[in-house]
Amino acid sequence: MAQRLQKELANFMRDPIPGMSLDRNLVEGNLNVWVINVDGAPNTLYEGEIFKLQFKFPQRYPFDSPSVMFIGNKIPEHPHIYSNGHICLSILTDEWSPALSVQSVCLSIVSMLSSCKAKSRPPDDERYVQTCRDPSDPKKTRWFFHDDSV
Amino acid sequence: MVLVEEDRSKSENNSNEKNADNSQYECNICLDTARDAVISLCGHLFCWPCLHKWLETRPNNQTCPVCKSAISKEKVIPLYGRNCTDKKDPRDKVPPRPQGQRTEAPRNNFFGSGLDGLHVSFGIGAFPFSFFASTFNITTENRMPAPAPGSTQYAEEQFLSRIFLIVAIIFIIWILLA
Structure with a gap:
């Protein structure tokens, strides 16, 4: 697992995704948690905004999916992103x-953000944020996927 | 001087090409050069240990990690390069975990537990000719072995057969009195 993460880190540095950069301070020493700075892509609703995306890798990575969520006080306003940072995205579970x-995963999230037509929270945002099983780990939630348009 | 620089750039190009070449033969799971390589029918390359681990992770939904096509142990092809000294099928190296053993639960016929496979029926035809049209029908298929004497099931069966005997006697007495 550590070796695969090393390789992913090298790949990420070699072919960075436009608008995404690794938060160096948070990666050093601990490869199991990455924080990625996400710049809202130009000509999208999120232009000029900066978000922080956190990846936590489980012991069985890559056979288990990473826990991916937005952290910090800026959470993108998107119909598939809850205000606690959890992302409703099928490839994450x-x-x-x-x-x-x-x-x-980063590419999927960028494309999800970029294809958004109108900023809004998911319809059940308030209820979910109050009742989700573990605010710090979106993988504890049982996700249902219904909307493929955004 | 210029020549040296040219050389260096050439060697850099070469090493880049080499890297690109190698990455074509990387396992899609561990991202390392595939070891004990196998290829799926959909054409994707994996180390057999990596793919095996993935197939074990989702035994009911075995799909190719790259393209999600259906995949199974039997449907991957081992790859042997020219200098591969170990000609053993890589699929034999990671011993597939033995299948879980399961046996069908005995079907409960009509009295629930304790009477499996034993059909008892009483019938009254034109009295008195076929008074004992009782059939004791013991089906052999699915029949469980007789419980060991002393076990709770044995006691239950004894108890049930005694009840049936009593019911039958009461019935006969009632018929005779009526």
């Missing part, structure tokens, strides 16, 4: 595959 990587 059911559809995870070990051939996916930090880069592919």
